[in-house]
Amino acid sequence: MAIPGNLLSATTEMVDPNTSGWTTKLNCTISKGSGGRNGDGCLLVKSQAAGETQVRTVSSYTVTPGVTYQAFADASGATVPERIGIRWLNAVGLEISLTWSLVTMTAAAAWHRISVAAVAPVGAYKAQVLLSMMTPAAPNVVSYFENVYLGLPVRTTGNLCGFGTESTEIDASGWAPEVNATLSRQVPVASWSVGWYWAGGHTLAVTATAAGNAAAATVDRPAVTPGVEYLAHAYLQPPTLSSVAWLELRFYDVNGNQIQATRATLAPPGTGFYRQFLSAIAPAAAATCGIAAGLDGAAAGQVLRLETVVVRSLVPLVTGTVLPYASSNFEQGTGGWTVSSGPATLSRSSPWGAAAYSGHYALSVTSATAATSTLRSPLVPVSEGVNWRAQIIVRQGAGSWTSVRVRAHWYDSVGGDLGTSTGLAYAVPAGSWYLLVSDAVAPAGAVQAAVEVVAVAASSASVLYVDGVALWQVLPLVAVEAVPSDGYIRLTLRELPVDYLMSVYRVTPDGMRALVRGADGLIEMQPVTSDAVVLEDHEAPLGVEVWYRIELYSSPGVISSTRSSESASLTLVDINTSWLKDPGNPQRNCLVLVEKAPDWERPIEQASFVVWGRRNKVILSGRRQGLEGDLAIWTRSDAEREALHLLLDSGNTLLWQAAPGMGVDDMYIAVATVGEGRIGKLAQEQWRTWTLPLTEQDMPVTTGVNGAAGRTWQDVVAEFATCADLLTVYATSEDLLLDRRMG
Structure with missing residues (x-):
């Protein structure tokens, strides 16, 4: 599996089918091992004597001075720890300098990530990747490496923070100690999925100086927009199971004064790395934001580690929902939900990962007796006279539940009760998560609403988990719009089932169907990755009424449902x-x-033969072209x-x-x-x-529509200080859009 953006060849990256991409540099021999993760092959490095061993890539790769590059690999070594480095070479191949990662804290036979990043120094023309076993005590000590990458830093798309803050692969300068803490970088042994390239290697270590609370905060404070909801998340590794580790999203005014802080506390199931989410809406005076993390009641010397720190504009589970993330996904608590009637009590599920459909927590509803309870979300703004859809995702946790009803409760501008919608009641069998929805038109005067859940417990000590709550104005599932000025038809698809497969056809009046082109080629049984998709059909015929057929599959070949659009046609203002x-x-x-x-001409290949004694030639023809x-x-x-x-x-x-x-x-x-x-x-x-x-x-079949793949101006702003900085990196505005860099 090739790593996107990797400068290394697939053979060098995967060590498949051979080790031709690697050579020895110091005190070792190499051969091909088995049992790798990115393909079966891996690089087996064996020491020849006591002392450090090093291997390097055979090839060197072109780099640009002043640009940041990252290298990482997966390593396995039960005897000695490892490190990874980048070797910088000048134009004639001579070594300028080396940039090494810190050494892994312990040796480990389990596959674990090592990583380093640095700015290419002045005079650097090429770079090589170095892999090192640190000082084996004897010959024939073995370590394994594979899944190797060299290229531009792998960062989270949309992250307001730059790579230096998101990852501490370069240094810890994006952070500062705040209370009772010192900061450093460490490389603990941590196993990550082979295809998860955003984590691993260096972590930020927040060490409590003395007993008590300890905290650190980002120095990087990216700009925010008041009224916009932001999502923050980071992997936290607490020192003990009982540790009170937390993550905090902060907002600051134009003078740098903190004006709001929202905290989420980790409920760890162990002492590994766990990703904690939290969200908040930027207040009216907010100009910038930052992230803080810490331990409450820490013992002296205890360490909290952070990895992959991100803050970005929220992308909700359901596009258009008016419920904030905290009230929908319950990552930082019960999200303001209340029990308006009945014996139920509410809490956030615990520990991390015990019950969740989205994120890592859910709302836990516990009924001590067999009774009916009504749960209510915080009030959110709505518009009267339009259709709204309420959604919850539920699973039985313990006991049993007779039914669960989802509905909307309407209110006027001063909180006056305008009644509830009828809603729909569902049976909820044990074992799985179930999606429950209900539609209703907001009555006249309604400007606020709450999602209500009416749950009927059939036995005592019953537990129901609720997650993925949403309330949104329902728009057409399929909408089409002709854009004659640019010669295409815009097709908008909503409420798609994520992880299903989808095919999209254009249908002409004669019944002929043609697949519509998307980013990955013609859309035929392609995975659905978002609940809302906008397609631009630039191949729609001119002057012909066309409509679109969408087929959804739960698995290859198993059709689940179909949708169809209204008709649309493209015209030309000037027929010339x-x-x-x-x-x-x-x-x-x-x-x-x-x-x-x-x-027009239609060529044809022909061969003519004159037969002795025959008046007419014999002509052999190919197919007319x-x-x-x-x-x-x-x-x-x-x-x-x-x-x-x-x-x-x-x-x-x-x-x-x-x-x-x-x-x-x-x-x-x-x-x-x-x-x-x-x-x-x-x-x-x-x-x-x-x-x-x-x-x-013939129509190109595999060609996909080039696009920015989620890239926004925020990704540009996070990496470049001024517009002038772009001129030496991108030749055209199209290159900027597609992130195609010169050289």
Whole structure:
């Protein structure tokens, strides 16, 4: 499994099928081992004598001075600990310097992550990865390495904090001690999933100086927007099972004064790494935010370790929900829920991971007797006269429950009770999580609402877990909109079941179906990764009413449900224009003015034979080929001319679409040598005449639509201080969008 962005080859990364990507550097021999995680192969390193051993990559990889690079690997060694390094080389291959990670705190046979990051020094031209066993006491000591990476830092998309704060792979300068603490970096033995590249290696160690509370906080304080909800999370490793370890999201005003702090306490099931979530809405005066972590009642010398610290704008479980994260996912407590009637009591499930559908905790509802209890969320804003959907996800924890009803309770602007919706009651069998929903139209005057859960316990000491609560205005499951100015149809899909498979078809009036293109190619049984998806169909035909069919599969070949859209059609304002489109790069599509349509030819390969004494030749023919001809077009401005050059530069298969009635069907084409000529003799004339030699092609099947893959301006701001810094990294704005860096 190739690591995204890895400069190393797959063979070097995976040590499969051989060790050709590696060579010895100091006191060792190498061979191919088995039992790896990223493929079966791994690098077996054996010491030749007592003392440190080192291996390095055979190849060196181009780097840019001043840019941060990261290297990591998975290691296994029962005898001695390991470290990883980056070796910086100049233009003639001479070593400039070495950057080493700290040494793993102990030796361990279990696979564990080692990692390091550093800024490429002045004069660096190439880099190599170094792997080291630290000072074996004798020859024939063995360690194993694999899943090796060298490249740009792997950071969480959308994180407001930079890589230096998210990870302490470089240093601990993103943090400062706050109360009774010293800070350092440590590399504990920690096993991470082979494909989880965001954690492992160095951790921030917060050490209590003396008995009492200890805390540290980030120095990095990224900007926030008042009224926006933010989610923070980090992996915490408490020193003992009974430790009171916590994470805190703080907001500061423009003067740096702390104006709000929201804390979540970890309920650890052990002393491993556990990811703690918490959220808060930035208050009106908020300008920046920060993260703090600490221990309450720590003993002197106790250590809290942090890994992968993130704060970002909240992406809710359900798009559009008006319930805050704390009241929906219960990661930091009961989220303001109350019991309006009945004997039930509420608490957050414990310990971490014991009961959760989303995140690591759930709302635990305990009824001491067989009775009916009504639970109510905090009030949230709604709009009258529109349809709202309430959702909960529940599981029996103990005892039994006769039914669980979900409904909405409506209120006016001063909290006046406007009644409840009828809701829907569900049976909740034991064993699984169940999604319960109920729709209702908000009555006149309703500006607030609460989600209510009416739970009927069938026995004493019954426990019900509630998670994933949402309340949102229900919009169409499928919506279509033609965007003729840019030549595409926008298809919006909502309330998709995550982890299902999906196929999306465009259907024409004759009943013909064609797959719609997405980021990973034609959307045929592709995984659903978000409950809401927006597709731009740039290959929809012009002047034809089309509709879309969506098929959802619970597993390959097992169809679960289907959806269909309304009809939509694309038009051309000027029938003398036509579209030239790149299916994989729709940002390059051009609308051009047609001078003359092609006179088509259809070549055929033939061989002729003269038979002695026979009047007619014998002709053997292949299959007649597709259309070929010259399309003559005009560009009317320098901008159009430059856009056409950009479209043609790649040599990709293009789509030509002309107005209906022109005698030309939509056609995928390859464009040969292009002729560009001037109109008239005036030098300032911007019009150009073009001759495009076209050859008909089949529709590209595997080509995906290039996109930013979740990349936003926040990712740019977190990495670059000024716009001027971008000029030396990205050649064009398209490169910036797609994160394609020069060199």
